[in-house]
Amino acid sequence: MKESDLEKLSYPDAPKIITESVPGPESLKQLGEAPEFESMARGAGRFPVVYDEGFGATVKDPDGNLYIDITAGVAVNSVGRLHPRVVEAIHKQTGKLMHSSDCSSSLRLDLAKKISGIMPAGLKDNCITFFTQSGSSALESAIKFVRKITGRSQIVAFHGAYHGVHCGCGSLTTGDQYRKDFGPFIPGVIHAPYPYAYRCCFGTKSQEQCEDMCANYLEYLLNTPYTGVDDVGAVIIEAQQGEGGYLAPNPEFLQRVKASCEKHGALFIADEVQSGAGRSGKMWAIEHSGVEPDILTFGKGIGGDVPMAGVTLRKDLAEKIEDGSQPNTFAANGISAAVSMTNIDILTENDNALIKRVAELGELIKDRLKEGAQKIKCIGDVRGRGFMIGIELVKDRETKEPFDADLMGQVIMGMLNKGVILVPCGRYGNVIRFMPSLTTPKKYLDKASDLLLEVLESLDI
Known part of the structure; x- marks a missing residue:
């Protein structure tokens, strides 16, 4: 798969921050109103980004700030947001069948067969x-x-x-x-x-x-x-x-x-x-x-832009499971089935070319981050496979004392101000997840990696 083709599947000028700081004024307004109407029990809670538009590996907020999204919607958007073939599948299916109850449907059967094959x-x-x-x-x-x-x-x-x-x-x-x-x-x-x-x-x-x-x-x-x-x-x-x-x-x-x-x-x-x-x-x-x-x-990346698991x-x-023992009204909805089959096709076509690209680029990203770790002492460990890479951050390499919430906040906000969305994980909340969409252009992967190293090197610890 050509990089030039993948670059057409994301906004071309990311990252681009046009407000004095992030969140910008319109985002701040919406972030302030959200807790009045929506529970913050959701996983992202009060994460300081408002998603207004998305395309491929990029996201735009209501203020017009453009970000490289290294989260892929928390490992969901495997082929990126609004992939043209996914959008086409949605348009085609909306004129044919959406909800089918818990009954059999043509697409539901086709999807089950496709899942079996992979x-x-x-x-x-x-x-x-x-x-x-x-x-x-x-x-x-x-x-x-x-x-x-x-x-x-x-x-x-x-x-x-x-x-x-x-x-x-x-x-x-x-x-x-x-x-x-x-x-x-x-x-x-x-x-x-x-x-x-x-x-x-x-x-x-x-x-x-x-x-x-x-x-x-x-x-x-x-x-x-x-x-x-x-x-x-x-x-x-x-x-x-x-x-x-x-x-x-x-x-x-x-x-x-x-x-x-x-x-x-x-x-x-x-x-x-x-x-x-x-x-x-x-x-x-x-x-x-x-x-x-x-x-x-399974879940997340199979459905991508629509819920499927x-x-x-x-x-x-x-x-050994009795018929009718586990009803699920909205399972394999027509739209979800159509999109999931399209996602699988994109992932597996040309002898799994996109997935093989992930394996190769993942090693390059790890090498890039490990090289940076030689001079940036707060990087305790770099690990993972493919586009599932963890960067564990510590205050001291000898004691392995993990970054606290304040330091992790500085990293996340430092990256947001540079136009890159990252989220943490780990038992101490001190591991940066590098989990971009599989269609993320290499130039965006390189940019995000370099900016992360830049932010980490600038920390006063």
């Missing part, structure tokens, strides 16, 4: 998909399905996990802000350590050692008597952890997780809501490991 080994062409509108709903449904299929009630998730925020799937998620004062959650959820070599809970010194200890712990937990873990229906894992800090384990760790599941008789669920749709440099992050999941959840189960497992 699944990883073990599920590909041997699966059934249940559609939802959000990742949280997909995970909520997965929990119910696991209980029905296995007759077991326990589920193992991992430290740093994000699997949604509903009452069931929120039990799997570990972020304090999503749990504090909202409990009690569903019983039977057990959390195990996820490999986080930079801050390994076992005090190891390498990625391999950390993964070995975490895998040993899970094996002990699942397959040793008297651990209290005796009724596990599934182990759910992000093949590359998102909210927990953009952590990418080696294939061997996930292979050992799968082996422990099989020994215990538990299902292996790959949560690909954030890491899927090509973001890791493969269609699904689990494909880096060669592990065959029993169940896969789902649970895909191996056929023999899906046969």
Whole structure:
């Protein structure tokens, strides 16, 4: 795919800030009014940007300020905003069928077939998909399905996990802000350590050692008597952890997780809501490991500009779910189905050219950031795959003391004033997520990387 073609899919003159500072006056007005009418419980809360227009990898606010968006709507806009082929699909479908209730529809069937064809080994062409509108709903449904299929009630998730925020799937998620004062959650959820070599809970010194200890712990937990873990229906894992800090384990760790599941008789669920749709440099992050999941959840990048998510189960497992047991009125709406199929076509055409580009450019971005880290001491770690890169910021490299909210605010606002939208993640909120649309022009990726290094170097710490 030519860079010149990709550049036509975004505003050409980003970044461009025309107000004295950001947010500008009209944005400030709307930001001030929003809490009077809308709950700030939403994830972005009071994030100081108002989205007025979007095109590709760029966003314009009501004041006319133009930004490079390195968030892709939190890993949603895989092919960018308002891709011409997506817009065409919407226009075509609006004159034919939009809502179809929970009944079958031609597009719904076509989408299910297309999803089956892009699944990883073990599920590909041997699966059934249940559609939802959000990742949280997909995970909520997965929990119910696991209980029905296995007759077991326990589920193992991992430290740093994000699997949604509903009452069931929120039990799997570990972020304090999503749990504090909202409990009690569903019983039977057990959390195990996820490999986080930079801050390994076992005090190891390498990625391999950390993964070995975490895998040993899970094996002990699942397959040793008297651990209290005796009724596990599934182990759910992000093949590359998102909210927990953009952590990418080696294939061997996930292979050992799968082996422990099989020994215990538990299902292996790959949560690909954030890491899927090509973001890791493969269609699904689990494909880096060669592990065959029993169940896969997806969302975000498959729908892009419209809501779409789902649970895909191996056929023999899906046969155990009774007809009519999980109604979902708006699932696979005609518009959502048409857009999702278009997104999949764009991602997979020309032998997955766009996804392969992500794998190549992701390594270049990491190298660029690691080179900058040699002179910028607040960069503690740079990690990830594809367009799912984490930059962990610390006050001191020796102590690894994380950036606090004030310093992270300086970074985010520093970038906004330069016309780049970034958002953090991580267990201390000190990890910058580099998660642009897969169609982001290279010149915008280079610009955003350089500006980030510039802002970090200017901090007085």
